[in-house]
Amino acid sequence: MSKILVTGGLGYIGSHTVVALQEAGFKVVIIDNLSNASTKVLDGILAISGELPEFENFDLRNKLKTQEFFKKYDDLSGVIHFAASKAVGESVGNPLLYYENNVSTLIYVLQELNKKDNANFIFSSSCTVYGQADKMPITEEAPIKAAESPYGNTKQIGEAILKDTCKANQNFNTIALRYFNPIGAHKSAQIGELPIGVPQNLVPYITQTGAGVREQLSVFGDNYPTKDGTCVRDYIHVVDIAKAHVIALKRLLNKKYKENFEVFNLGTGTPSSVLEVIQSFERVSNKKLNYKIVDKRDGDVISAYADTNKANAVLGWKAKSTLDDAMESAWKWQQTL
Ligand code: UFG
Numbered sequence: 086m087s088k089i090l091v092t093g094g095l096g097y098i099g100s101h102t103v104v105a106l107q108e109a110g111f112k113v114v115i116i117d118n119l120s121n122a123s124t125k126v127l128d129g130i131l132a133i134s135g136e137l138p139e140f141e142n143f144d145l146r147n148k149l150k151t152q153e154f155f156k157k158y159d160d161l162s163g164v165i166h167f168a169a170s171k172a173v174g175e176s177v178g179n180p181l182l183y184y185e186n187n188v189s190t191l192i193y194v195l196q197e198l199n200k201k202d203n204a205n206f207i208f209s210s211s212c213t214v215y216g217q218a219d220k221m222p223i224t225e226e227a228p229i230k231a232a233e234s235p236y237g238n239t240k241q242i243g244e245a246i247l248k249d250t251c252k253a254n255q256n257f258n259t260i261a262l263r264y265f266n267p268i269g270a271h272k273s274a275q276i277g278e279l280p281i282g283v284p285q286n287l288v289p290y291i292t293q294t295g296a297g298v299r300e301q302l303s304v305f306g307d308n309y310p311t312k313d314g315t316c317v318r319d320y321i322h323v324v325d326i327a328k329a330h331v332i333a334l335k336r337l338l339n340k341k342y343k344e345n346f347e348v349f350n351l352g353t354g355t356p357s358s359v360l361e362v363i364q365s366f367e368r369v370s371n372k373k374l375n376y377k378i379v380d381k382r383d384g385d386v387i388s389a390y391a392d393t394n395k396a397n398a399v400l401g402w403k404a405k406s407t408l409d410d411a412m413e414s415a416w417k418w419q420q421t422l
């Protein structure tokens with residue numbers, strides 16, 4: 086039975102991917118340093134799948150521990166690498182933390198995998214690599230723009246490191262998945278997003294406001310050149326994203342790839358404005374959301390939504406859930422917290 090390492094496997098997208106892997110028959114070992122996750126997530130995973138993944142609690146910045154891990158687990162078929170810091174604002178204030186957490190640790194993992202006869206690696210990338218793209222929807226061919234934040238830069242650098250590694254070693258196979266805006270939770274409401282402190286992202290802020298944890302949502306700007314003046318994004322159910330990882334992994338394991346470094350957008354292709362997301366919440370929760378329009382947030386792109394043709398055609402993957410489906414699951418999860 087194939088064993089897969091999931092770094093950051095107790096985090097938001099990681100935990101949903103662990104469940105999707107288990108459902109597909111894979112054994113999973115998780116590395117997580119619990120910096121933005123809790124061991125309670127293991128209970129949620131067990132409740133859904135009936136199976137407890139192996140769990141190693143350490144920080145990938147510890148190079149020695151990382152080396153020891155790969156010596157102990159010498160039978161891994163693939164690695165899905167989520168472990169990283171992801172707060173854009175924090176990265177501006179503390180860039181070195183982001184370069185260490187997101188770039189140094191990637192290098193340590195790759196150094197170990199590069200010693201093997203064959204390595205299969207899936208990288209968590211982001212639509213942030215496109216910045217404000219000139220054309221919508223955004224294809225994988227769109228130019229990589231200068232990063233707006235150290236966080237965004239770590240995703241660009243990560244992709245570049247992987248591309249070079251794959252070029253130098255034809256037995257090193259990578260798929261980089263560029264996520265648009267993941268939202269929602271597992272339908273069981275056993276796992277979901279667990280923001281620490283005040284959420285920076287729209288959907289957890291909305292559901293917390295709906296639940297009375299926050300008083301009011303601030304909508305950042307309403308005079309953008311979009312359908313209703315608010316920013317437009319591509320919100321995709323986290324379970325659809327998780328399933329794409331399993332499909333990408335199988336592509337690597339079955340040697341179906343055309344090149345040993347490939348990139349795919351993971352989005353729905355449907356553009357939604359901030360006000361449409363609020364309306365979706367109001368529909369599924371039957372509640373009015375308390376919100377006000379405030380000034381624009383620094384660094385926000387106006388619009389970003391995916392051209393999903395490559396993932397549809399090459400991976401045979403398509404997001405199934407609608408915005409309302411995802412919002413309903415996010416609201417169900419919020420009510421368990
Ligand atoms: N928004 C609000 N109020 C809030 C929070 C967000 O109006 O309290 C708006 C934002 O201005 C934006 C939209 O909701 O228009 C989505 O904002 P998020 O913070 O949820 O998501 P972003 O698209 O800004 O950021 C996401 C990821 C980042 C990644 C980026 C790439 O969170 O990690 O996409 O574009 F870098």
